[in-house]
Amino acid sequence: MNKLSLFLTKLYRISLSREKQKMLVWNDLIKLHQLAGWRSGIYEKEHAIRTTFELSNDLNGIFYYMVYDRDFYCRVKIIEDFPDMYASDLFILASHFNNLLVHGVVVVNVEDHYVEYLLKREWLVPLLYRSELYEQIVRHHNTSKDIHWAFQRLIAEDEAPAIIIADLLRRNEASDNESK
DSSP, X not given: OHHHXXXXXXXXXXXXXXXXXXXXXXXXXXXXXXHHTOOEEEETTTTEEEEEEEEETTEEEEEEEEEETTEEEEEEEEESXXXXXXXXXXXXXXXXXXXXXXXXXXXXXXXXXEEEEEEEEETHHHHHOTHHXXXXXXXXXXXXXXXXXXXXXXXXXXXXXHHHHHHHHHHHHHHHHHTO
């Protein structure tokens, strides 16, 4: 009976108009933030939520979650303001990440001097599987911490992008081995 109910719920959700689907995903996102107890600002008109999560031990990042254009977006600025002298190395490091990432993209904005990590997914998946909202937020947050670590290392230690990526891959491999 429970499987039938779940199937009928998914069937109902997928049969709705595009606008109603958007509103269902948006309302699910609001409920998730409220149930999790995350301190968030909810912007109904823009269908956006702003919240703060830890990027490193001494720094929090402002994370944005939005529903529009048939997609669910997760966005965070990794570096708020970078010196011009690092622009080419930032592009190289971003390219390394973009080659490795299965989900999302690292963007370097030279004009406004920031680096951000953007993850988007068509809202059909969270529409049918509500838990995917939480899973995408967690995936985005965990990846953001790794990206932040790498870019901070580039700027603070003036380390070469290839070395940073190699160290990150080793670090993640060791973490994976520990969890087995």
